[in-house]
Amino acid sequence: MKSRALLRLAAVAILGAGVGCGPEERRTEISVQRFFGECGAVYGRSTEVAAAEGECGIVTTLINRFAADNPDLDVDANVVAWPGYAQLTAQIAAGDPPDLVTMHQSVISDYQARGLLEPMDDLLRQAGVRPEDFTAAGRRGVSKGGAVYGLPWDTVGGLYHVNTGLFAQAGLMKDGKPVVPRSAEELLEHARRFKRATGRPYLIQSQVNDPATHVRNLYTYLLAQDAVVFPDPQHIRLRTPEARRVVELFRTLEREGLTTRNQDYPAATASFLNGEGGVFLTGTWMLGPFEEEARTPGRPLHDSYAVVPYPRLWGRQAAFVDGHAWVAPKRERSPEQRRALARFIGFMAGHNFDWSRTGHLPAFRSVVESPEFQALPHRSDIAPLATAGAPLPSFVQRQAAIEGMVGEELASAITGAKTVEEALRDAERRVNDLLSRL
Amino acid sequence: MNALGRRSLLQAAPFIGPFLLLYVGLLIYPLIDGLALSFHRADPFGGRAFAGLENYARLASDPVFGQALGNTFKYAVLVVPVLTAITLALALALNKPGRTASVFRGLFFSSSVLSVTIITLIWRFVLTPDAGLLAEAWEAGGREPVPFLSQPDLALLAVAVATIWWSIGLPMMLFLAGLQQIPEDIFEAAALDRANRWTTFRRITLPSLRRTVVLVVMLQTAAQLQLFGQAQLLTAGGPGGASRPVVLFIYETAFTRWELGYASAIAQVLFVLILAVTLLQFRAGTSRREP
Numbered sequence: 001m002k003s004r005a006l007l008r009l010a011a012v013a014i015l016g017a018g019v020g021c022g023p024e025e026r027r028t029e030i031s032v033q034r035f036f037g038e039c040g041a042v043y044g045r046s047t048e049v050a051a052a053e054g055e056c057g058i059v060t061t062l063i064n065r066f067a068a069d070n071p072d073l074d075v076d077a078n079v080v081a082w083p084g085y086a087q088l089t090a091q092i093a094a095g096d097p098p099d100l101v102t103m104h105q106s107v108i109s110d111y112q113a114r115g116l117l118e119p120m121d122d123l124l125r126q127a128g129v130r131p132e133d134f135t136a137a138g139r140r141g142v143s144k145g146g147a148v149y150g151l152p153w154d155t156v157g158g159l160y161h162v163n164t165g166l167f168a169q170a171g172l173m174k175d176g177k178p179v180v181p182r183s184a185e186e187l188l189e190h191a192r193r194f195k196r197a198t199g200r201p202y203l204i205q206s207q208v209n210d211p212a213t214h215v216r217n218l219y220t221y222l223l224a225q226d227a228v229v230f231p232d233p234q235h236i237r238l239r240t241p242e243a244r245r246v247v248e249l250f251r252t253l254e255r256e257g258l259t260t261r262n263q264d265y266p267a268a269t270a271s272f273l274n275g276e277g278g279v280f281l282t283g284t285w286m287l288g289p290f291e292e293e294a295r296t297p298g299r300p301l302h303d304s305y306a307v308v309p310y311p312r313l314w315g316r317q318a319a320f321v322d323g324h325a326w327v328a329p330k331r332e333r334s335p336e337q338r339r340a341l342a343r344f345i346g347f348m349a350g351h352n353f354d355w356s357r358t359g360h361l362p363a364f365r366s367v368v369e370s371p372e373f374q375a376l377p378h379r380s381d382i383a384p385l386a387t388a389g390a391p392l393p394s395f396v397q398r399q400a401a402i403e404g405m406v407g408e409e410l411a412s413a414i415t416g417a418k419t420v421e422e423a424l425r426d427a428e429r430r431v432n433d434l435l436s437r438l
Numbered sequence: 439m440n441a442l443g444r445r446s447l448l449q450a451a452p453f454i455g456p457f458l459l460l461y462v463g464l465l466i467y468p469l470i471d472g473l474a475l476s477f478h479r480a481d482p483f484g485g486r487a488f489a490g491l492e493n494y495a496r497l498a499s500d501p502v503f504g505q506a507l508g509n510t511f512k513y514a515v516l517v518v519p520v521l522t523a524i525t526l527a528l529a530l531a532l533n534k535p536g537r538t539a540s541v542f543r544g545l546f547f548s549s550s551v552l553s554v555t556i557i558t559l560i561w562r563f564v565l566t567p568d569a570g571l572l573a574e575a576w577e578a579g580g581r582e583p584v585p586f587l588s589q590p591d592l593a594l595l596a597v598a599v600a601t602i603w604w605s606i607g608l609p610m611m612l613f614l615a616g617l618q619q620i621p622e623d624i625f626e627a628a629a630l631d632r633a634n635r636w637t638t639f640r641r642i643t644l645p646s647l648r649r650t651v652v653l654v655v656m657l658q659t660a661a662q663l664q665l666f667g668q669a670q671l672l673t674a675g676g677p678g679g680a681s682r683p684v685v686l687f688i689y690e691t692a693f694t695r696w697e698l699g700y701a702s703a704i705a706q707v708l709f710v711l712i713l714a715v716t717l718l719q720f721r722a723g724t725s726r727r728e729p
Contacts, residue, residue: 086693093482110696114483208588209674262585267568401694412678417590430502434695437479 028336030344031076032326033098034059035084049351053292055285055358062354066347073340083107085400088329092116097329099341103150105141105323106391106399112144113397118328119147120345123338127346137389138363141323144394150325151345153352154284154360157321157385158216158310161272161280161290165304170197170278180311184249187313191258194278203259204277206268207414211407213281214250218410219320220310221246223390233395233438236402236431238424245314247413247420254414261415275300281310284382287359291377307378309385321389323363361386397438405430476703481696493703503704505679506687509594510708513683514662514715516598517605522654525606529613530643543614550607554667561600561672562587590680593673597681600668605661609654616650617643652723656716663712684708 037056044060046052047068052061067075078098080087085107091097092111103111111117120142124131131139131148138152162178170193172179181187191202206213222229227242253259260271272280273293280286287307294305310319326348328341348355349364356362356373361382367373368386392399406427413423476493480486497503528546532539549557564571565586573583586596620643628638644651666685669675675682675690684704692701 089482089693089696093484114481114485116483208585209676262567262588264566264587267566270568398695401690404690404694408676408678411676415588415677417678426501433500434697437697 027072027074028334028340029074029076030100030337030340031078031098032063032100032344033078033080033084033088034063034102035080035082036102037082038079040079049354052354053357054288058354058358062348062351066344069347070340070343073343075344083400092329095331097331099331099333099337100326100328100344102153103325103327104400105150105152105325108142108149108325108327109144109394110397110399111327111329112149116330117149118330119149120151120328121148123328123342123345124148124151126339126342127349129346129349133364133366135361135363135365135368135386137321137361137386137391138323140394141391142325142327150327151349152363153324153326153348153355154358154363155321155323155386155389156284156360157319157389158220158281158283159287159382159385160308160310161282161286162306162308163272163275163278163301163304164306165300166194166198166200166275166278170194172278178306178308180308182312184245184313187249187311188252188256188258191253191278192256195258198278200277201257201259202278203253204263204268204271204280205259206263206265206282207260207411208262208264208267210265211404211411213407214410214414215403215407216283216320217250217281217310218243218246218406219392220318221314223320224312224315224318226315230393230396233397234432234435236406236428236435238406238428238431239421242314243424244420247410247424249313250410250414251416251420255416273299273301275304284359284361284385287378287382288357291359306381308381309388317384317388319385319389321385321391323391324360398434401434402431405434472702473706475699476706478699479697480699480702482692482698486699489699493700494707496700497703497707502679502682503684503687506675506682506684509679509681510663510665510683510685512594513598513601513665514659516595517601517662517665518655518658521602521605521609521658522651524602525609525654526613526647526651528606528610529617530639532610533614533617543610546610547607549604552604554604555671557600557604558668558671561596561603565596565672587673588677590677593677593681597665597669597672600672601662601665604668605658609658612650612654613647616647620646648723652720655723656719659719660712660716663708663715 036059039054039056039060043052043057043064045064046057046061047065049058049061049065052058063075063077067073067077083104084102088097088101088103097116108117121131129151131143134142134152135155137155139148141155142148142150142152160178160180164173164178167173167178170190172190172194179190181190194200194202219229222242225242225245227240228237230236250259254261260268260277263271268280268282269286271277272290290301290305290307293299293301294303296302309317312318326345333341352362352364352367353370353373356367357376362368362373373379396402409418409423409427409430412418412426413420418426475486477488477490478486479489479492532543532546552560562570567573567583567585567588570583572586576583584592586592624642624646625638628642633641664685665683666689669681669683669686670689673681675686685708688701688704688708691697691704
């Protein structure tokens with residue numbers, strides 16, 4: 001008797017679960033994969049986009065908000081360690097890529113050239129997003145061979161993050177703005193004066209395990225001198241007077257102790273936050289966190305922070321920039337999934353202002369021109385990045401690998417482990433060897 | 439094969455078959471496919487073009503590979519003898535009954551259960567020149583911190599020290615097992631002959647542990663020639679490739695540069711080198727007569 005009752009109970013439970021599963025089964029599943037770090041402990045359940053801070057906080061909250069606003073969709077969000085391309089490559093090779101994934105615009109050509117990404121013109125149209133509304137940098141970053149391969153999300157580049165308190169001690173402030181050098185010679189003169197006045201190095205640089213720092217400096221000042229770095233898809237040109245000039249400058253700064261040494265990225269960031277140097281050469285992504293520090297009483301950066309584009313040391317004002325984008329790896333998708341992706345893309349495009357609070361420049365002209373973006377601190381100071389910024393030519397593949405090789409050789413030259421000539425020769429040989437086999 | 443043999447084979451097949459299938463599918467086939475891949479230009483997405491010996495010829499003239507190979511042997515030379523000596527000493531010290539010895543055995547083994555990520559985080563806290571444990575000690579003594587992770591001469595040493603700390607557990611346990619197999623009466627006889635501790639160690643303990651020493655040296659050499667995670671996470675192979683081991687070079691070549699054929703050729707060379715070194719050690723360790 002008892003066992004029959006139990007059986008009936010089990011049957012009811014199974015049927016009940018079945019009924020409960022009905023709507024669940026109808027939910028359309030999409031998988032999105034992103035880098036920008038893991039902050040689930042703080043933002044795991046947050047949907048308050050306006051209250052979120054930093055890249056990780058904002059992107060996590062945006063995805064949470066999208067999932068909450070679209071209960072008919074099952075959004076599977078996967079966070080990968082930066083930059084996550086080894087994992088994505090393995091997923092594509094295994095035939096199981098995510099539906100949408102964050103990708104640096106400089107990396108798109110690697111996957112696009114192998115036919116691994118889906119052109120997104122139709123998806124964008126379905127989402128009501130027009131490529132004509134992208135900024136010039138954003139559109140250039142995602143356009144390949146006449147098609148659009150991603151939703152550009154921002155433009156990122158290197159900036160001169162300045163400790164104005166220390167600059168004032170060194171007499172390098174004028175009308176409340178930092179005085180930036182106008183030539184390489186003047187940079188050295190400022191750096192020496194700064195060190196004499198403050199006892200601290202002028203530059204803070206992340207030089208350990210961080211090839212991007214040196215490469216960003218080199219590309220920026222090669223662009224400024226109108227040097228042709230990649231004459232064709234198979235060659236890099238680094239043994240040039242323009243490149244020697246740039247590397248020699250950073251070698252001199254290192255030799256004279258005008259920059260921090262032996263710091264990796266966390267150490268360099270901590271140095272700047274603790275007021276241990278004048279200028280931190282890092283990217284747009286730190287603008288938000290540094291602003292936060294500048295607003296916090298009692299912190300070394302309190303009321304002592306400004307940010308400007310890299311100064312013009314040679315030639316013209318220029319900046320090497322990249323950007324983030326959402327791209328769609330090629331795979332089978334149902335019409336429902338495509339509609340769901342279009343909704344996600346439309347949502348992310350609609351929240352481009354929220355993303356620009358990170359410090360990155362928006363990818364939509366309407367956001368760049370909007371009063372709310374203009375009202376964010378320092379955005380007018382870094383506006384020239386949007387016009388002066390340029391990426392590498394879109395035909396250059398394996399830009400991440402090239403950055404690793406060039407950055408490694410530059411670090412050897414700057415620390416004196418190799419001569420500048422040797423380092424540039426080795427970098428050129430290694431990159432050309434790679435490019436010749438594509 | 440006679441009928442008896444055939445029957446035995448049929449009876450054994452259900453037991454051997456599943457393992458054999460997995461072994462061939464997961465080990466033998468990838469090994470052969472990897473070898474075939476090394477004669478191609480290939481990317482991770484299935485694209486392959488036959489390239490003959492091009493990848494091997496390229497290896498011979500690649501200075502980055504040469505540097506990585508040199509670093510790999512340096513790791514083995516730095517780690518294996520020191521690790522063997524330390525773990526043997528620990529095993530001798532802890533080869534006794536009692537709670538204290540077992541607590542220490544557990545303590546020394548504990549580092550082995552940690553993942554490479556944790557190990558490198560711990561050593562980063564110790565070695566980083568900004569606020570690292572050693573840097574604080576150096577600064578307290580009024581000295582400039584030593585940049586262990588960014589000096590070409592020290593980065594490799596730093597990775598080797600972290601590796602030794604991480605790897606102590608298993609060899610120590612192997613030596614303990616070896617020590618516990620030596621009959622106690624030999625030591626009693628030595629004590630009756632008034633042999634001192636050094637003589638007992640040299641004449642009895644060490645010869646009795648010869649097989650274990652060979653095993654530890656072989657296992658550790660093979661392991662250190664495949665060192666990867668510590669170098670990737672602690673120094674990223676830098677500065678200037680000074681701490682890049684071969685496996686990290688393989689990883690970069692395959693997953694950053696997408697040169698799967700070239701990476702496979704490097705892997706084949708490393709495989710042959712590990713096999714040769716291990717066989718040499720085995721031969722050297724077992725050529726003398728048993729005691």
